[in-house]
Amino acid sequence: MRVELRIDGEAAVAEIDRPGESLLSTLRDRLGLTGTKNACEQGECGSCTVLLDGDPVCSCLVATAQCEGREVKTVVGAVPRPVRDAFIACGAVQCGFCTPGLLVSVADLLEREPDPRDAQIREALAGNLCRCTGYEKIIDAVHAAAEAMSSEAISDGVPRVPARSHLHHNQWINVSNIPRAAGDSTEDTP
């Protein structure tokens, strides 16, 4: 059967042959969009997190046929540049397998809560498992990204608007205030 949806802002069509095919499988195996990672296929790990009509979900638990007319954003289209840069700057990426899912979850968190406390970050990222970093550097990166995005909004002299609508994934962002080493981040972050 034919399913039409939007993926990262562009129209996409998938021809699926069983009703239970997951969105994750369609993205990776049919459409070659491998930014979304497949790890547990049971909603435990968050590697396959995408935004479905704006909400973070595990794409392994969504039937592709449920996505007719829906909007999907993967790590390619959902993540403001400062979030990605902050992960790199803070050492929040090691093996990198969990990173796309974490970036999508962080992008969603920062849109809802521009300056989250540690407890809010931990609750928001509870569905994304990382076996390398021990999470501390990921939390540093969220604070750094929040700071970068808020100072960017101020320096533009425009009122803050929801991040996703004004920060496009390929837009150039000034990242000078992201700490260069993880050790710096504790001084710079709230």
Added chain:
Amino acid sequence: MTAPQATASFYRPADLGEALRDLAAHPEAVPVAGGTDLMVAVNYRHTRPAAMLDLTRIAELRAWSDEGAAIRIGSGVTYARICAELATVLPGLAAAARTVGSPQIRNRGTLGGNLATASPAGDGHPPLLATGATIEIASAAGRRTVPIADFFTGPKRSVLEPGELITAVIVPKALGPQQFLKVGTRNAMVIAVCSLAVALDLDARRLGTGIGSAGPTPLTAPDADRIELPWARPDLFNDALAEEFGRRVAAAARPIDDVRGTAAYRRHALAVCAARALRRVWTAAHGTEAGR
């Protein structure tokens, strides 16, 4: 040309009537909403549905309404929305909803799906038992309602018949403090080792209890609910009373040993949780002992 068979294997009804007709005409179609249980089984090849029926486009299932003394929650309302929108009127259910899975799971998982799966460990069930909720069920033949205490018939079994869909859950608004406690290995992404909901009704001077993951079905604890509480002299409430409540809750449980915990541990944990929950609701309702 052959008929487009593959297209017919996934039904996307726009309203409840169409869904019930689809289900009557295609009994093999497996209803799916959030997919947080079904899709795991599909991904692991435990089931391979020939047809599926998508419930996520049915607006009436995805809405809740204020019915005065109760909230009618459409079966397709997600846990994320229960947390965000119903925490003041249904604090016990909202607290339970917040412990479900992770943000990704709460954005998809629905109260109706929790009931349809009917796992003894379902986090939504204890608060529904503690408050005496009612389940609304529909089929092409008509509608019926079932009290939550009569809904579960065994592990992952309920009174839901083929051709029926859960349409809503009617949950009485809180008339006093409520608590939900859940024992697990971490604060997220855990199936309960055991769980407990307590609801104090200050108008009727009544206590309600729901036990999860400690029996073949979610359970009530009628003997514990009947404990004599010092309504006229709230300051007479003491630890001995809380511990007696804990003992009665533990006695109501029918746990087994399994991968998540032993029966003995579950009983012990329930007794501790129940005493703690009763202390908390009583203190919330009447202030601290020192304050009186």
